[in-house]
Amino acid sequence: MKTAILRSAGAALRRNAAPSRPSHRSHYSTASEPERKVAILGAAGGIGQPLALLMKLNPLVSSLSLYDIANTPGVAADVSHINSRAQVEGYAGEEQLGKALEGSDVVIIPAGVPRKPGMTRDDLFNINAGIVKSLCTAIAKYCPSALVNMISNPVNSTLPIAAEVFKKAGTYDEKKLFGVTTLDVVRAKTFYAGKAEVPVAEVNVPVVGGHAGITILPLFSQATPKSNNLADEEIKALTKRTQDGGTEVVEAKAGKGSATLSMAYAGAIFADACLKGLNGVPDIVECSFVQSSVTELPFFASKVRLGKNGVEEVLGLGPLSDYEQQGLESLKPELKASIEKGIKFANQN
Numbered sequence: 001m002k003t004a005i006l007r008s009a010g011a012a013l014r015r016n017a018a019p020s021r022p023s024h025r026s027h028y029s030t031a032s033e034p035e036r037k038v039a040i041l042g043a044a045g046g047i048g049q050p051l052a053l054l055m056k057l058n059p060l061v062s063s064l065s066l067y068d069i070a071n072t073p074g075v076a077a078d079v080s081h082i083n084s085r086a087q088v089e090g091y092a093g094e095e096q097l098g099k100a101l102e103g104s105d106v107v108i109i110p111a112g113v114p115r116k117p118g119m120t121r122d123d124l125f126n127i128n129a130g131i132v133k134s135l136c137t138a139i140a141k142y143c144p145s146a147l148v149n150m151i152s153n154p155v156n157s158t159l160p161i162a163a164e165v166f167k168k169a170g171t172y173d174e175k176k177l178f179g180v181t182t183l184d185v186v187r188a189k190t191f192y193a194g195k196a197e198v199p200v201a202e203v204n205v206p207v208v209g210g211h212a213g214i215t216i217l218p219l220f221s222q223a224t225p226k227s228n229n230l231a232d233e234e235i236k237a238l239t240k241r242t243q244d245g246g247t248e249v250v251e252a253k254a255g256k257g258s259a260t261l262s263m264a265y266a267g268a269i270f271a272d273a274c275l276k277g278l279n280g281v282p283d284i285v286e287c288s289f290v291q292s293s294v295t296e297l298p299f300f301a302s303k304v305r306l307g308k309n310g311v312e313e314v315l316g317l318g319p320l321s322d323y324e325q326q327g328l329e330s331l332k333p334e335l336k337a338s339i340e341k342g343i344k345f346a347n348q349n
């Protein structure tokens with residue numbers, strides 16, 4: 001996947017090696033790819049800026065809309081000088097939100113506050129729930145058909161908030177709303193490759209459940225390439241490290257925020273998968289936290305097949321080891337409570 005993104009970025013740069021123009025906007029077009037507008041809400045932030053860079057490098061993007069409450073003109077001017085296909089516009093302040101969203105095919109939301117050491121993701125709820133609610137209200141108004149990629153934490157609650165906002169607005173389509181859990185998969189792949197001593201680029205590991213602590217459930221029994229040399233204790237340690245990956249970064253950053261670069265990478269992979277699905281590329285499968293009937297919970301992360309309308313199929317969990325089965329049962333009460341908290345907030349405020 002990583003190689004594919006770098007290859008496509010490289011291809012875009014080669015394709016666009018045209019003489020530079022003095023204009024703020026570029027007009028490079030590709031004959032084969034359809035026009036696609038991607039909006040990033042929170043684009044001037046720690047995730048937003050590198051994500052803007054990666055989406056500017058994605059040849060599937062024809063228009064990149066960068067929105068934040070402040071500082072987006074600078075980010076947009078900077079990114080717009082890269083000689084790739086996407087035309088970049090920056091929007092700052094609520095009065096420009098409608099324009100930023102209009103015509104979007106994919107909206108990525110990394111807007112909101114990040115954790116500091118000692119905090120859980122749920123500690124962000126009080127601030128981020130309101131931010132997500134107001135942004136989703138605008139999405140329902142200005143681009144109700146867009147695929148929404150929710151990054152803002154706590155994802156286990158912000159995704160249900162988004163669903164409720166869209167239901168109230170009459171625009172909810174469960175096929176188009178995604179909680180981004182790709183960073184859990186990215187981490188699980190990296191940690192597994194290190195322990196199993198297999199080439200990281202070939203590794204696949206599904207991660208199911210949600211996106212906080214024990215609700216993150218990597219299924220190492222399904223990891224490929226298979227490794228016969230991992231003891232039960234090593235699988236437990238890998239599981240714990242994946243569940244605590246976010247905290248590992250929060251503590252290392254010591255008060256200066258949470259994962260931004262790895263998250264931008266993960267967000268770019270997931271958005272790229274959404275765009276490929278929209279464009280009709282077959283067999284695009286990524287894990288995501290979506291409306292689901294895989295368990296009794298209304299939202300759950302599992303493998304999802306992406307297509308021209310968003311979710312084409314929510315795939316089942318496959319065979320679980322006893323350890324994973326136990327993990328699945330243990331995560332349900334916490335995930336259920338976080339989902340209900342989001343639904344309640346959206347309907348009370």
Ligand SMILES: NC(=O)c1ccc[n+]([C@@H]2O[C@H](COP(=O)([O-])OP(=O)(O)OC[C@H]3O[C@@H](n4cnc5c(N)ncnc54)[C@H](O)[C@@H]3O)[C@@H](O)[C@H]2O)c1
Nearest residue numbers: 042044045046047068069110111112113114151152153263
């Ligand atoms: N899903 C995941 O795997 C994952 C991974 C890492 C971080 N996150 C979450 O992503 C969020 C952002 O993290 P960050 O490190 O980029 O934070 P940050 O503080 O660096 O950036 C957040 C940006 O959001 C902007 N913002 C705030 N209110 C806004 C609004 N109403 N409209 C538009 N923009 C607004 C801020 O101005 C800021 O630029 C956090 O909630 C964090 O917990 C999620």
Ligand SMILES: O=C(O)C[C@H](O)C(=O)O
Nearest residue numbers: 115153245246247258259
């Ligand atoms: O850990 C966090 O607070 C940010 C994010 O959810 C992550 O997994 O890195």
